[in-house]
Every structure is written in C-alpha cells, then in structure tokens.
Amino acid sequence: MPDKGTAYVSWGYNHEAYSRSTIRFQNTTTDNYDFTIANAHAHESPDMHDFWRITYLTIPQYQMNGGYFFKKGNGWGVELSWDHxxxxxxxxxxxxxxxxxxxxxxxxxxxxxxxxxxxxxxxGNNYLMVSAVKKWPVWQGKHLSLDVVTKLGAGMLYSVTISTILGSSDSKGHFHPQGWVAGTNAGLKLNIYRRFFVQGDGQLAFAKYTGAEIGADRVGRATHHFVSYAYMYRFGVNFPL
Structure with a gap:
C-alpha cells in the first residue's frame, strides 16, 4: 500500500443479542408513575426480507463505516461508524x-x-461511534490478503423509541440523542485486489439510555442500560491515497 495511507467505506448487516436489563419508567408531569421492571429480556429484529431492493436497504439491521488507515507499516487508523x-x-x-x-x-x-x-x-438502537482501529496483516497472496482488525470506540445513542405506557401509546417517536455507548470489535478483513474487501466482526458494546422519551406526549422517560453482543458482515472499498 502507498505510504500516505488508505481510506475505506463499507456497508453490511448484523445480528445481535442483549443482556437482561432493569428499566425505570418515570412521569410526574402529565401522569404519576415512577417504577422499575427488573431482569427484562429483549430481542433483535433482523428484517432481512427483500434487503437487496434499493428501497429496503435500511430496513434490516445494518451498519455503515468509513475510516482511514495511516501510512503502511503503522497499522493504526480511525473510523466513524453507524450501527443500526x-x-x-x-x-x-x-x-x-x-x-x-x-x-x-x-x-x-x-x-x-x-x-x-x-x-x-x-x-433504532443506533450506535454512532468514533473508534481507534488497529490491523495486523496475517497473510499476503498475489491478489488477496488477510488482516486481523480490532477497534475500540465510544459515542452516542441517536435513536428512536416507540412505547406504550399504561395505555398511552407513541406509535412513531423521533430521532434524538438518548444516551451513550462504548464498544469493541474484533474481526477478519479479506482484501481483494487491494481495492475491495469483505469483513466479519464480533462486537461487544455497553449502551446506556439516559432519557428515552415514552408515552403519547413523550413527557415520560425510560432509563436503562444493557450489553449487546453482535456479529457483523460487510463489503467495502479501499481507496489507497
């Protein structure tokens, strides 16, 4: 690779599981409740049907990544990721x-x-993170090469929450910052003719919702935290500079 480094972009999809969570619900403005539910279980929604259609690309659980690896031999880079x-x-x-x-x-x-x-x-349960990235080349062929890639990052939960609370339903919600997230990834990156790559990652993340809006009037708040375990697969393009 040229000494000035390599930029890249990628797109892919994911599956995940969640730890159990204790969730607190509060509204003392337009209603009167303050309670918690303990050890609540939650699930994912892959929604992968018809994902290949251009109008369905963002319906499933997807991720977008863009980053830059510094000059050859360094192995360090920086990445901006959106994990939906x-x-x-x-x-x-x-x-x-x-x-x-x-x-x-x-x-x-x-x-x-x-x-x-x-x-x-x-x-969704969206992770917008900035990460430090490190790669270790493990194999080099004529047209293919294989790297181990790890990253560590943090950022915000920029999410939409839909809820029903004591019969009061919010069917839409709206995008806004709702907390913070920190996570780490490890995976394998197969470079193809230096310009393209496929990558598989495992991700472990801690997410903390500090004030998800709930109820039809969105005055109530839900607060909780959990750990997510995800595996991700994506396709990308390298841009040697």
Missing part, C-alpha cells in the same frame, strides 16, 4: 415490578402485556 441495531422488550414475559403507579405502591411479579407496557428502540 433494533431492541424490543419481549411482550408477555413476567418481570418484577416495583415502585408507584398513580399513587399505588407496587412490589410484585407482573406480566408485560402490550396494552400495559411495551418498549422498543427499533428505528
């Missing part, structure tokens, strides 16, 4: 609910029905 994940709290699971709802103290196991409580970050 989806997070939905399972309906009809039993959780422990504790707190106050409209003047009534509650401390009991509760079935989460969609009409009572539903929470999803599906448009």
């Amino acid at each position: 994940l989806k997070y939905t709290v399972d309906d009809y699971q039993t959780v422990h609910l504790q707190g106050n709802i409209r003047g009534q103290a509650i401390d009991r196991d509760t079935l989460l029905t969609p009409s009572f409580l539903h929470l999803q970050h599906t448009n």
Whole structure:
C-alpha cells in the first residue's frame, strides 16, 4: 500500500443479542408513575426480507463505516461508524415490578402485556461511534490478503423509541440523542485486489439510555442500560491515497 495511507467505506448487516436489563419508567408531569421492571429480556429484529431492493436497504439491521488507515507499516487508523441495531422488550414475559403507579405502591411479579407496557428502540438502537482501529496483516497472496482488525470506540445513542405506557401509546417517536455507548470489535478483513474487501466482526458494546422519551406526549422517560453482543458482515472499498 502507498505510504500516505488508505481510506475505506463499507456497508453490511448484523445480528445481535442483549443482556437482561432493569428499566425505570418515570412521569410526574402529565401522569404519576415512577417504577422499575427488573431482569427484562429483549430481542433483535433482523428484517432481512427483500434487503437487496434499493428501497429496503435500511430496513434490516445494518451498519455503515468509513475510516482511514495511516501510512503502511503503522497499522493504526480511525473510523466513524453507524450501527443500526433494533431492541424490543419481549411482550408477555413476567418481570418484577416495583415502585408507584398513580399513587399505588407496587412490589410484585407482573406480566408485560402490550396494552400495559411495551418498549422498543427499533428505528433504532443506533450506535454512532468514533473508534481507534488497529490491523495486523496475517497473510499476503498475489491478489488477496488477510488482516486481523480490532477497534475500540465510544459515542452516542441517536435513536428512536416507540412505547406504550399504561395505555398511552407513541406509535412513531423521533430521532434524538438518548444516551451513550462504548464498544469493541474484533474481526477478519479479506482484501481483494487491494481495492475491495469483505469483513466479519464480533462486537461487544455497553449502551446506556439516559432519557428515552415514552408515552403519547413523550413527557415520560425510560432509563436503562444493557450489553449487546453482535456479529457483523460487510463489503467495502479501499481507496489507497
């Protein structure tokens, strides 16, 4: 590669799983509740049907990456990534609910029905991160080469939350910063004729929602944190400078 470094862009898709989470719901302005649900389980939504159609490209769980590796032999780079994940709290699971709802103290196991409580970050659970990237060449052929690539980064949760809380539903939500995220990746990058590459990564991330807007009036807030485990596959183009 030329000594001035290499820029790159890539596009791909992902699958993930989530740790359980304790979620706090609050609204003392237009309603009266402050309670938590403990040990809540959530799932992904890959939505990979018809993903090859141009109008469907951003429907599945996808990621966009752009970065720059510094001069040859250095191995270090910097990357800006947008990871579009989806997070939905399972309906009809039993959780422990504790707190106050409209003047009534509650401390009991509760079935989460969609009409009572539903929470999803599906448009999405978006990680906007800046990362330091390091690569180690492990094999070099005539037209192919293989690198181990790792990265460590942090950024914001720029997300959309859709919710139902005590019968009050928000069917759309809107994009806004809702917290922060930090994560690390490790994977293999196969370079093809130096100009193209395919890459597979595993990602471990910690996400903390500090104030997701909930309810029809979006005055209520949900706060929680969780760990996500994802694997990602993508195709990209290298631009040697």
